[in-house]
Amino acid sequence: xxxxxxxxxxxxxxxxxxxxxxxxxxxxxxxxxxxxxxxxxxxxxxxxxxxxxxxxxxxxxxxxxxxxxxxxxxxxxxxxxxxxxxxxxxxxxxxxxxxxxxxxxxxxxxxxxxxxxxxxxxxxxxxxxxxxxxxxxxxxxxxxxxxxxxxxxxxxxxxxxxxxxxxxxxxxxxxxxxxxxxxxxxxxxxxxxxxxxxxxxxxxxxxxxxxxxxxxxxxxxxxxxxxxxxxxxxxxxxxxxxxxxxxxxxxxxxxxxxxxxxxxxxxxxxxxxxxxxxxxxxxxxxxxxxxxxxxxxxxxxxxxxxxxxxxxxxxxxxxxxxxxxxxxxxxxxxxxxxxxxxxxxxxxxxxxxxxxxxxxxxxxxxxxxxxxxxxxxxxxxxxxxxxxxxxxxxxxxxxxxxxxxxxxxxxxxxxxxxxxxxxxxxxxxxxxxxxxxxxxxxxxxxxxxxxxx
Amino acid sequence: xxxxxxxxxxxxxxxxxxxxxxxxxxxxxxxxxxxxxxxxxxxxxxxxxxxxxxxxxxxxxxxxxxxxxxxxxxxxxxxxxxxxxxxxxxxxxxxxxxxxxxxxxxxxxxxxxxxxxxxxxxxxxxxxxxxxxxxxxxxxxxxxxxxxxxxxxxxxxxxxxxxxxxxxxxxxxxxxxxxxxxxxxxxxxxxxxxxxxxxxxxxxxxxxxxxxxxxxxxxxxxxxxxxxxxxxxxxxxxxxxxxxxxxxxxxxxxxxxxxxxxxxxxxxxxxxxxxxxxxxxxxxxxxxxxxxxxxxxxxxxxxxxxxxxxxxxxxxxxxxxxxxxxxxxxxxxxxxxxxxxxxxxxxxxxxxxxxxxxxxxxxxxxxxxxxxxxxxxxxxxxxxxxxxxxxxxxxxxxxxxxxxxxxxxxxxxxxxxxxxxxxxxxxxxxxxxxxxxxxxxxxxxxxxxxxxxxxxxxxx
Numbered sequence: 048x049x050x051x052x053x054x055x056x057x058x059x060x061x062x063x064x065x066x067x068x069x070x071x072x073x074x075x076x077x078x079x080x081x082x083x084x085x086x087x088x089x090x091x092x093x094x095x096x097x098x099x100x101x102x103x104x105x106x107x108x109x110x111x112x113x114x115x116x117x118x119x120x121x122x123x124x125x126x127x128x129x130x131x132x133x134x135x136x137x138x139x140x141x142x143x144x145x146x147x148x149x150x151x152x153x154x155x156x157x158x159x160x161x162x163x164x165x166x167x168x169x170x171x172x173x174x175x176x177x178x179x180x181x182x183x184x185x186x187x188x189x190x191x192x193x194x195x196x197x198x199x200x201x202x203x204x205x206x207x208x209x210x211x212x213x214x215x216x217x218x219x220x221x222x223x224x225x226x227x228x229x230x231x232x233x234x235x236x237x238x239x240x241x242x243x244x245x246x247x248x249x250x251x252x253x254x255x256x257x258x259x260x261x262x263x264x265x266x267x268x269x270x271x272x273x274x275x276x277x278x279x280x281x282x283x284x285x286x287x288x289x290x291x292x293x294x295x296x297x298x299x300x301x302x303x304x305x306x307x308x309x310x311x312x313x314x315x316x317x318x319x320x321x322x323x324x325x326x327x328x329x330x331x332x333x334x335x336x337x338x339x340x341x342x343x344x345x346x347x348x349x350x351x352x353x354x355x356x357x358x359x360x361x362x363x364x365x366x367x368x369x370x371x372x373x374x375x376x377x378x379x380x381x382x383x384x385x386x387x388x389x390x391x392x393x394x395x396x397x398x399x400x401x402x403x404x405x406x407x408x409x410x411x412x413x414x415x416x417x418x419x420x421x422x423x424x425x426x427x428x429x430x431x432x433x434x435x436x437x438x439x440x441x442x443x444x445x446x447x448x449x450x451x452x453x454x455x456x457x458x459x460x461x462x463x464x465x466x467x468x469x470x471x472x473x474x475x476x477x478x479x480x481x482x483x484x485x486x487x488x489x490x491x492x493x494x495x496x497x498x499x500x
Numbered sequence: 501x502x503x504x505x506x507x508x509x510x511x512x513x514x515x516x517x518x519x520x521x522x523x524x525x526x527x528x529x530x531x532x533x534x535x536x537x538x539x540x541x542x543x544x545x546x547x548x549x550x551x552x553x554x555x556x557x558x559x560x561x562x563x564x565x566x567x568x569x570x571x572x573x574x575x576x577x578x579x580x581x582x583x584x585x586x587x588x589x590x591x592x593x594x595x596x597x598x599x600x601x602x603x604x605x606x607x608x609x610x611x612x613x614x615x616x617x618x619x620x621x622x623x624x625x626x627x628x629x630x631x632x633x634x635x636x637x638x639x640x641x642x643x644x645x646x647x648x649x650x651x652x653x654x655x656x657x658x659x660x661x662x663x664x665x666x667x668x669x670x671x672x673x674x675x676x677x678x679x680x681x682x683x684x685x686x687x688x689x690x691x692x693x694x695x696x697x698x699x700x701x702x703x704x705x706x707x708x709x710x711x712x713x714x715x716x717x718x719x720x721x722x723x724x725x726x727x728x729x730x731x732x733x734x735x736x737x738x739x740x741x742x743x744x745x746x747x748x749x750x751x752x753x754x755x756x757x758x759x760x761x762x763x764x765x766x767x768x769x770x771x772x773x774x775x776x777x778x779x780x781x782x783x784x785x786x787x788x789x790x791x792x793x794x795x796x797x798x799x800x801x802x803x804x805x806x807x808x809x810x811x812x813x814x815x816x817x818x819x820x821x822x823x824x825x826x827x828x829x830x831x832x833x834x835x836x837x838x839x840x841x842x843x844x845x846x847x848x849x850x851x852x853x854x855x856x857x858x859x860x861x862x863x864x865x866x867x868x869x870x871x872x873x874x875x876x877x878x879x880x881x882x883x884x885x886x887x888x889x890x891x892x893x894x895x896x897x898x899x900x901x902x903x904x905x906x907x908x909x910x911x912x913x914x915x916x917x918x919x920x921x922x923x924x925x926x927x928x929x930x931x932x933x934x935x936x937x938x939x940x941x942x943x944x945x946x947x948x949x950x951x952x953x954x955x956x957x958x959x960x
Binding site for chain 1: 549550551553554555558559560562563564566569570572574861
């Protein structure tokens with residue numbers, strides 16, 4: 048009895064001391080605490096079921112008295128002529144109409160909302176609560192601050208990236224050294240060439256590298272993205288695609304496909320399998336794609352009636368100009384609070400939950416699997432080390448060939464069909480690379496001139 | 501932190517003292533208390549895929565126990581018979597040494613009998629874990645399987661209830677079904693929906709998946725088995741089986757029962773385009789809880805919205821055992837292997853997964869399985885879904901017409917034969933009696949062949 052009293056008194060004292068200490072600075076809480084844990088949250092998300100399945104149910108387990116309402120993202124944009132209307136007006140109107148408390152934004156939208164000044168800065172509350180920002184993978188907080196002009200307007204719990212999977216058995220049986228992290232495209236293609244035996248009559252073929260897709264122009268795009276090339280001159284008005292350096296990349300692409308180093312459309316049609324299947328079925332030694340493939344690989348390992356494969360992962364190819372940065376990593380669900388939100392405390396609790404160890408732990412088992420930005424909690428990804436997943440810095444400021452802000456992004460949609468059809472014509476042997484580059488240069492310049500008018 | 505530790509210790513020692521003073525035997529805690537600061541990796545062997553595991557168990561557990569990591573060891577049990585898969589599972593357990601295993605009821609029975617599982621009775625008593633508010637009959641059923649003591653807990657079940665289309669009942673002026681009807685009652689009710697519609701908009705009383713399903717639905721309710729427990733002999737030559745066949749065949753001839761799959765006069769398999777009940781063209785169906793999901797979602801099929809006012813009553817009962825039901829399946833029993841390294845953490849996982857907090861504060865909806873612990877008051881259609889918990893789970897009758905040791909090499913050809921014979925009975929090519937004779941003779945032959953090939957097939 049006496050012991051219990053002493054304890055009660057000492058707890059009381061502690062509380063008083065803490066209160067006093069707080070009082071010394073005369074600090075008022077930045078966000079008032081929830082009353083009896085009660086609150087409301089209006090969240091913007093694609094799909095209500097998915098939201099609760101991935102996050103909502105778990106948050107409500109901890110905060111059973113916070114009511115959550117999901118507003119579907121489809122209200123966020125009106126799509127006209129295949130272009131999303133992301134004007135400042137639209138953003139403001141959306142916030143006014145839906146009064147959300149939490150937004151899930153990709154990098155581009157996050158940027159858009161910030162331009163309109165519609166988001167609440169988290170710096171003050173994080174400072175007061177001494178919120179721990181350590182343990183995020185390199186580049187995440189920097190990128191977010193970068194977009195926010197130095198301030199942090201959101202936190203991103205997950206990111207997506209590409210990795211290079213490899214089939215260890217195929218490498219060994221072909222006596223080829225295993226791939227490494229941070230290879231450049233020429234290095235990867237050289238490695239792939241060691242396997243190149245295109246399918247032809249009587250031969251099933253063997254390839255070095257396949258993708259989630261099989262179009263030649265997308266391979267070209269990936270290689271270009273990780274190069275030092277620019278599309279135009281510094282003024283952004285003169286296209287310079289018919290140059291020796293662009294030609295070199297085009298030759299590299301075409302050679303890789305012709306020699307069977309890379310698995311593309313022709314191979315896919317001949318073997319009637321996808322790029323992923325080519326990898327699963329030992330027809331391709333490497334696969335460059337997203338993280339969910341690891342699920343499938345693991346599933347195949349478990350299933351007794353499927354062939355087991357020793358597989359590994361290394362980073363996707365890098366840009367030699369920025370060897371520590373990823374060319375594929377993106378933040379897709381940046382959680383932010385609108386400046387007008389009336390439930391900022393509940394929203395902040397939710398954002399902390401989204402970025403917590405507890406949620407991160409089961410993120411790889413969401414569908415699709417999600418990779419936490421808090422790398423300290425993730426040692427394994429489907430039974431493999433997560434090291435290659437976190438080895439490259441996430442960056443939001445380099446857009447590589449699109450780095451030059453003077454080049455309109457729409458140029459991409461003008462060049463893509465020309466490139467797609469042109470490369471196909473080259474591969475079918477009807478067209479020379481010079482012809483194609485010439486055509487791209489002329490028609491691309493015409494399109495660019497129109498855009499610049 | 502250290503303050504709270506001191507406190508916890510003080511409270512624990514006081515509790516221990518109190519227990520000793522109360523004379524409740526100077527029992528030592530069976531498992532060491534959970535050290536919440538310690539990081540532990542719990543190894544769980546399961547046949548669930550990662551995503552379902554996260555949604556049903558792992559996700560919430562990770563939030564409640566932030567220092568326990570779960571390493572999922574998936575186990576796929578695709579074997580030619582149930583028995584083979586249990587043998588493979590046992591080998592897997594000794595190889596990967598999991599802390600928690602998800603077991604089929606058959607595997608649970610065998611592992612418990614072989615003393616390979618950790619007995620939970622003492623820890624349940626010491627911690628006063630509530631085992632009285634599970635699905636009625638469940639705990640007794642698990643105990644019975646393992647010879648009296650509890651070696652595992654089952655968090656989820658699948659159950660069948662009788663769904664009805666209230667709109668159709670009103671339209672035909674038939675009184676609504678009620679809980680605790682017998683199969684005779686249900687078939688009588690189904691007969692009230694006979695009508696002269698064209699085959700496209702014709703309404704029937706009771707929809708079933710296929711003819712065999714109708715036979716088994718009725719026979720399991722009476723505890724009838726097709727094959728004896730040793731898997732050696734057909735048991736189909738009985739008055740009860742004759743009655744079940746007779747009743748079902750007649751109801752199908754009268755179109756009171758409409759199967760999704762049937763064989764037309766020319767021998768071609770005919771398939772209805774959709775679940776006739778969900779399409780609003782059958783008054784009732786006996787079906788699993790999954791159907792609730794379709795009904796709640798506005799019942800959209802092939803682009804059409806068939807929403808109607810629906811209700812549920814308990815599955816038909818055996819008039820001699822009115823309070824119980826065999827229409828319950830337990831997919832998994834969670835247990836701790838006797839050699840598990842982290843028994844305390846394993847018990848915490850099982851306790852949490854089977855605990856009442858999870859129901860009250862947990863996931864909003866289980867589409868495929870229901871929780872044995874009951875329903876959250878917040879559940880949509882709470883009043884309807886309560887029906888799943890009304891009858892006590894049968895202790896000795898289940899939904900399986902064959903014993904565990906009958907191989908697939910018997911069941912597959914026999915099911916085909918059954919379908920053919922039933923079709924002939926319905927077409928009146930043979931009498932019920934002749935049909936049963938044929939099933940008996942050919943079934944016994946198939947059994948003999950299957951057993952011979954199994955014995956000659958070498959060991960696994």
